Amino acid sequence: MQELIGNKLKELFPEITDNLIQLQKTRAEFEGDVTLVVFPLLRITKKNPEESGKTIGEFFTQEIDFISGYNVVKGFLNLEITSEYWLGKFKKLMADDNFGQLPATDKTYIVEYSSPNTNKPLHLGHLRNIFLGFSVANILKANGHDVVKTQIINDRGIHICKSMLAWQRFGEGETPESSGLKGDKLVGMYYVAFDKEYKKQIAELIEGGADKETAEKQAPFLLEAQEMLQKWEQGDTEVVKLWEMMNSWVYAGFDFTYNTMGVDFDSLYYESDTYILGKDIVEEGLSKGLLYKKDDGSVWCDLSSEKMDDKLLLRGDGTSVYMTQDVGTAVKRFEDHPKTVGMIYTVGNEQEHHFKVLFTILKKLGYPFASECFHLSYGMVNLPTGKMKSREGTVVDADDLMAEVINDAREITKERGQIESLSDEQLEKLFEQIGLGGLKYYLLKVDPKKSMMFNPEESIDLNGNTGPFIQYTFARTQSILNKQKGDTSSINTTTELESSELDIVKHLVGLPDMIREAGKTYSPAIVANYTYELVKLYNSFYQSVSIFKEEDKEKQNIRLLLTQKVAETVDFAMNLLGIEVPSKM
Numbered sequence: 187m188q189e190l191i192g193n194k195l196k197e198l199f200p201e202i203t204d205n206l207i208q209l210q211k212t213r214a215e216f217e218g219d220v221t222l223v224v225f226p227l228l229r230i231t232k233k234n235p236e237e238s239g240k241t242i243g244e245f246f247t248q249e250i251d252f253i254s255g256y257n258v259v260k261g262f263l264n265l266e267i268t269s270e271y272w273l274g275k276f277k278k279l280m281a282d283d284n285f286g287q288l289p290a291t292d293k294t295y296i297v298e299y300s301s302p303n304t305n306k307p308l309h310l311g312h313l314r315n316i317f318l319g320f321s322v323a324n325i326l327k328a329n330g331h332d333v334v335k336t337q338i339i340n341d342r343g344i345h346i347c348k349s350m351l352a353w354q355r356f357g358e359g360e361t362p363e364s365s366g367l368k369g370d371k372l373v374g375m376y377y378v379a380f381d382k383e384y385k386k387q388i389a390e391l392i393e394g395g396a397d398k399e400t401a402e403k404q405a406p407f408l409l410e411a412q413e414m415l416q417k418w419e420q421g422d423t424e425v426v427k428l429w430e431m432m433n434s435w436v437y438a439g440f441d442f443t444y445n446t447m448g449v450d451f452d453s454l455y456y457e458s459d460t461y462i463l464g465k466d467i468v469e470e471g472l473s474k475g476l477l478y479k480k481d482d483g484s485v486w487c488d489l490s491s492e493k494m495d496d497k498l499l500l501r502g503d504g505t506s507v508y509m510t511q512d513v514g515t516a517v518k519r520f521e522d523h524p525k526t527v528g529m530i531y532t533v534g535n536e537q538e539h540h541f542k543v544l545f546t547i548l549k550k551l552g553y554p555f556a557s558e559c560f561h562l563s564y565g566m567v568n569l570p571t572g573k574m575k576s577r578e579g580t581v582v583d584a585d586d587l588m589a590e591v592i593n594d595a596r597e598i599t600k601e602r603g604q605i606e607s608l609s610d611e612q613l614e615k616l617f618e619q620i621g622l623g624g625l626k627y628y629l630l631k632v633d634p635k636k637s638m639m640f641n642p643e644e645s646i647d648l649n650g651n652t653g654p655f656i657q658y659t660f661a662r663t664q665s666i667l668n669k670q671k672g673d674t675s676s677i678n679t680t681t682e683l684e685s686s687e688l689d690i691v692k693h694l695v696g697l698p699d700m701i702r703e704a705g706k707t708y709s710p711a712i713v714a715n716y717t718y719e720l721v722k723l724y725n726s727f728y729q730s731v732s733i734f735k736e737e738d739k740e741k742q743n744i745r746l747l748l749t750q751k752v753a754e755t756v757d758f759a760m761n762l763l764g765i766e767v768p769s770k771m
Contacts, residue, residue, distance in 0.1 A: 191222065192207045223262060235260055293331045294526045313625070316449055351414055370440055483504075497547060534563070588621070595646050624647075658771050
């Protein structure tokens with residue numbers, strides 16, 4: 187359309203260049219489908235905006251067969267497109283089995299998400315992270331890219347040693363089997379236990395006359411954890427054995443949770459591996475004069491030219507920091523996947539400075555891929571009760587939350603009835619689809635950059651901009667199509683359409699543009715809101731026209747085909763969000 191309108195415009199005004207031709211979708215409050223911005227053309231038309239718009243509008247209605255009318259609002263020419271044009275587009279998309287899936291690009295994107303610590307279970311904050319990363323990976327695939335879904339498992343460090351030390355001190359040999367707890371929850375319980383004992387020791391030291399800062403640094407429990415970390419890095423047999431055992435408990439717990447979420451990974455990286463590579467890279471950078479060493483033996487990166495504080499990369503005792511392993515992980519990933527054109531880190535916005543520093547350090551160390559790294563920063567998920575803190579045990583556990591929304595879906599569905607035809611197994615699957623679909627949609631429909639308040643009850647509401655509302659509409663389409671399907675070989679493009687039908691066609695035709703936009707911005711919210719708008723349009727259509735009572739067979743056929751394509755599009759779009767749509771509700 188841009189090309190056709192542009193060429194015709196140049197016939198009228200040959201001096202016009204492509205950069206002056208600005209087309210956009212007509213705003214909802216005005217008549218029309220496509221708007222030409224007239225202001226950039228005034229220097230050539232030598233007329234005011236209204237006269238220029240009228241001149242061009244008159245010319246277009248005579249010269250372009252798919253433009254049926256126009257109106258001018260100030261410097262904007264709103265063009266009305268014929269229903270025949272839209273039906274022609276609809277006919278093409280009905281014949282396209284890959285509609286929405288863009289052509290292959292031979293480009294690879296690495297998408298990192300989840301990346302948990304092995305000292306606690308996954309919580310509500312992880313849910314937004316995981317659903318966001320998994321959905322972005324799906325969207326990039328729909329854009330024709332190869333995608334590697336990955337995570338870095340933070341399986342070492344002082345925080346891991348805290349759980350290990352507390353288990354040693356208080357555990358009395360407790361295991362997931364003996365306690366009946368998932369492994370990640372058991373280990374997380376000891377992380378909380380460490381914090382309680384640590385705070386108790388701090389209080390005792392302060393009571394004995396120490397100041398708060400000294401007490402925090404000299405508490406015996408913390409010193410023991412630091413000693414354990416050094417022993418681990420030195421390969422102490424007993425410490426490594428304990429570390430392997432407790433991590434194996436956590437991995438089994440994580441796998442169960444990921445399976446419930448319906449997410450997966452193509453590759454895993456472990457901090458216990460990549461920090462060694464990171465240390466080697468830091469040593470090499472030091473030898474090349476790209477980094478510097480302080481008197482205490484610690485290694486730093488000078489970031490003064492970027493107006494940031496210098497960054498520690500190795501402590502004086504030779505132990506590494508988070509940044510060390512992040513450097514090693516980035517280098518390893520690009521070595522493993524040389525076709526990569528982008529690496530996306532799905533991490534909360536409290537880490538924005540960390541990633542700005544990471545990318546700068548990679549650039550200073552001479553890695554050209556530094557410019558291809560992107561921090562997909564997202565806002566925190568808050569609760570009415572306040573901010574979550576893992577070490578204080580005030581988090582909302584991911585397993586518990588998923589179980590809660592599934593149970594809420596169970597109660598609501600049973601209250602509504604109309605499920606007698608489903609077996610017990612089918613019912614449990616349905617409750618899971620509604621509960622998890624509602625949870626995922628609620629977390630993904632908000633722009634990733636924005637913080638949000640999570641309300642479990644709202645997430646499974648059957649009304650409004652929710653997952654279950656969209657799922658229910660999909661189930662309605664399946665009920666219609668089970669009675670009768672349309673004939674794709676018999677679409678008469680001259681059939682007169684109702685406005686509600688035209689609105690759906692226009693929205694469907696915009697699917698590829700939506701996929702591109704969501705891919706460029708890494709935003710599942712664009713997919714979610716496109717789908718919600720489509721479902722609203724379909725429900726408006728469903729309530730305003732009859733399908734099976736329509737006597738005109740050509741009109742009835744188009745309505746059945748519209749129902750089919752809406753169903754296919756909803757299924758496709760919700761799949762991008764990692765959400766299943768049930769055929770019955």
